[in-house]
Amino acid sequence: MSQAPTNGTHLSTPSQRFIPRLLQRTGPLTESLALNASEFGPRLLPPQMHGDRATASVCGFCSTGCNLNVHQRGDEALGLSPATDYPVNLGMACPKGWEALAVLDAPDRATRPLLRNAVGKLEPVGWDVAATTFGDRMQAIQREHGPQSVAFLSTGQIVTEEMALLGALAKFGMGMLHGDGNTRQCMATAVVAYKQAFGFDAPPYTYADFEQSDTIVLVGSNLCIAHPILWQRVMRNQFDPQIIAIDPRTTETTMAATQHLALQPKSDLALFYGVAHLLIEREWIDREFIDAHTSGFDEFAAFVSDFPLSRVVAETGLAAEVIERFAESIHNGLRVSFWWTMGVNQSHQAVRTAQAIINLALMTGNIGRPGTGANSITGQCNAMGSRLFSNTTNLLGGHDFASAEDRQKVAGILAIDESRIPHEASWPYHRIMEGILRREIRGLWVVATNPAHSWINQETARDVLSRLDFLVVQDMYHSTETARIADLVLPAAGWGEKEGTFINSERRIGVTSKVARAPGEALADFHIFKLLAEYWGCGEMFRRWESPAATFEILKQLSAGQPCDVAGIDGYAMLRERGGVQWPYPAESDEYATERRLFADGRFFHPDGRAKFLCEEPRPLPEPTTSKFPLTLLTGRGSVAQWHTQTRTAKSAVLRKLYPEELYVEINPHDAAGLLISSGDLIIVASQRGELRGRAMVTPAVQPGQVFIPMHYEATNRLTHPSFDPYSHQPSYKACAVRVAMASN
Structure with missing residues (x-):
């Protein structure tokens, strides 16, 4: 990466006028209830x-x-x-x-802007220099290479108001055509699956459904440690539910389940098609619901007839009686709920797998009623906010960049020239990374995410990032793997040091409050965006966005008339009073219920009001095992105390005591015996892309031919294979070919 200048004196007026006001405003605690x-x-x-x-x-x-x-x-x-x-x-x-x-x-909090100097070292600078450098460098790249040559990567970690301001600033103010978020790594599949099946990205459930189901199907979800509070909601269920866990690995959740379907990795699509065939063949379907509220069922029924029990047994590795018991449990359940997380979403055929789950709910009428639903559980605190308001793959408020009507509506609400709104959605995350490699993108702004750790095929990802002319990282820590290679680091406030709203998995909008001051000169992301807008020269466009609370009022206007309409929410005070509010909550709403699910009336968001059955022939693993790489690597949540790249959780001495500090590798006793490996041995795991060292944990939790490594450790993504779902473009982190050997001392 080229070296950034360390001085900059023009635009002194914004510095004198804007920075002191920001620091003054973010010093004292904001008022909160x-x-x-x-x-x-x-x-x-x-x-x-x-x-x-x-x-x-x-x-x-x-x-x-x-x-x-x-x-x-x-x-x-x-x-x-x-x-x-x-x-x-x-x-x-x-x-x-x-x-x-x-x-x-934490001692590694980012407290001042850092700029890489002429000898390649990051050194502290003032906000004037930082903001000036940001504007000068990014605009120079755009002048030379076009507006598409700079991009941003957002996050599901910041509040909704900040996401919306970032997306509007980058695209409408700064002219960036491309920006995506790290929600591409966790929730893009659910978004696309819901849009295609329901007509809008609409998780239909409420958490009360965990307590009201008599049959709970968990697919690729270690709910017990990934979402422990939701697991506690399951434990509150008074109906003695059947809990059916579908996962190749034995986890904390599968051990507590009444049925564990330990299928072969990524064979779940064939399983669900086979179960659908059994339900149809035995007439265990809700034909009345299908005829009244869905489309495409007859074509779907013809398709799944090619998945007889013998084929599903062969492809999944499950016994016939296990599959039949699963189908029978769905049939016998009066209130069946289907739940999935990353084990489904992070796959080369993720969207069709999610839709296969949706198909099972639709064909049995298990949707829109208490204790039912085809329910994706989101990952990050505000991934749902990102899905609706980040202005990346959707125009603000769940609108469509390609729709002239939507562009006109958004332009009118924001009082901007409609020509500033792109006519198409951004490139997805992996296309942005490829754009850097092809020199189509030369400047990148990374906000509250850590792609040098989290992106698939890590060694290549770091090489790609190193090719940028200018890399800006905005984060609360200066020590992240991505911040360490940045040209400019902007210090941001974290949770508890700013206010705004999050939208959770069940569509509930809640308020997060400011309870502490950010250290040093760190600013809330919201105020950093406002500052950069001033230095860029587009500050006037965002005068109405004067605070998170004022911005929430703009978001209400943008949502009006959409399935996610929240125009009836009377500000933060109402959200605090009501214990959060689930969308939709339109202006005319008088609904006071704290728990509300979608589709109770059987109407979906497609123009004809029907949900769609969708299906496609399963595809083989992108990287099957070979004689050289004979094992399949699984990745996933390590412990309840770990979170993503551990940027925050590793700062807690208490949380660090709750999981092994050293990377560990789960390996089956059969495979370990063949390799003369015992628990605690230092081993090497290698794929075609790289290798890592870790401690062996010999356990029957993984099946023969498989190994498991938690995703949180820095080295894990050296191994993962860069394959993507063709519809959601979500990376497939969960299955690739590796080999294991003893490490030499």
Whole structure:
């Protein structure tokens, strides 16, 4: 990467006018509704940590969207406890939630802008130099190579108001054509599957469905540790439900299930087609619902007739009676709910697999009723906000870049020239990375994500990033793998140091509150975006976006008339009062229920009001095993205490005690014996792309011919194969060919 200048003196007026105001505004705590801590919370805290008030805030880790009471004395956050009256977590919190404040005080917090100097070192600079350099360098690249030559990578970690401002600023103000988010790595499949099947990205459920199902099907989901509060909701179920876990590996969840279908990796599509065939063949379907509310069923029925039990047994490795019992359980269930996460989404045929799950729900009438649904569980805290308002693959508010009517509506609400709105969606994440490699993209702005760790085929990803003319990383830590190779690092506030809204897996919009000051000169992402807009010269376009609360009012307007309409929400106060609000909540709504599911009326979002059956022939693994690489690598969640690239969780001494510090590799006893490997041995795992070292954990949790490595460790993605679903463009992290050998000392 080229070296950035370390000085810059023009645009001094914005510096004098804007930066002091920002620092002044972000110094004191913002006003927020003070809630009395419940009896449950303070008893779990030492007396000195009770404080004199508690501020409610939605947690900033996963998409569950728990509410936490942060206990404060003055401007100091002393500790926290889970809110007992919030309809999501009902007084529960996982270890990450309990430690949410601890990660704010890490010594590697980014506290000042850093700029790479002439000798290649990052050195502190002021915000004036940082903002000037950002504008000068990015605009120079655009002048020489065109507007498409700079791009951004967003995140599901920042609040919805920040996502929307970033997307609007980058595309409408700065003229960037391409930007995507790290939600491409976790939720793009569910988005596309729902759009194609339902007509809109619409997870239909509410968490109460976990407690109201009599049959719960979990596909590629280790719910027990990935979403522990949701697992606790399952444990509250009074109907003694059948819990059917579909996963190649034995996990904490499969061990608690009543049925575990330990199928071969990525054979789930064939399984679901075969089960659909059994249900049709035995007339275990809801023909009345199918005829009234769906389209394409007859074609689907003809398609799955090619999946007799013998074929499904051969492709999945499951016994015939196991498959038949699964089908019978769906038939016998009065309220069957189907749930999936990354084990489905991160696949080379992910969208069709998700739709195969949706097909099972539709054909049995298990949708729109309590305890039912085809339900994707989101990953990041605000992935749903990103899906609707990041302005990347969708125009703001779930609109369509290709629709002239939608462009006109959005331009009118924002009072901008319609010509500023692109006519097509952004390139997806992997196409942006390929664009860097082809020198089509030369400047990249990375916000609150860590692609040098998390992107598939890591060695190539880092090589690609190193080819940029200018890499800007905006993050709360200066130590991330991506920040360390940046030309410019912009210090950002984290969860608890700013306010806004998150949208959780069940479509609930909740408020996250500011309870602490960001360290040093770090600013909320919202204020960084406002500052950069001023230096770029497009600040006037975003005058109405004066605060997160003001921006929320704009988002309400953008959502009006859409399936995700939230125009009826009366600001943050209503969200706090109601315990969050699930969309839709249009202006005329008088619905007070805290739990609301979609499709109770049987109408979907396609123009004809029907849901679609969709299917496609399964495809083989992109990288099958060979004699040289004879094992299949599985990746996934390691422990309840780990989160993504561990950018935050590794900062907590408590969380670090809850998982092995050293990378470990689960290997079956049969394979270990053949390689003379014992638990604790240092081993090497290699794929065609790279290798890593880790400690062997010999366990029957993985089947013969498979190994498992948690995704959180930095080295894991040296191995993963860069294959993508053709519809969602989501990477397939879950299955590639590797070999294992003892490491030499």
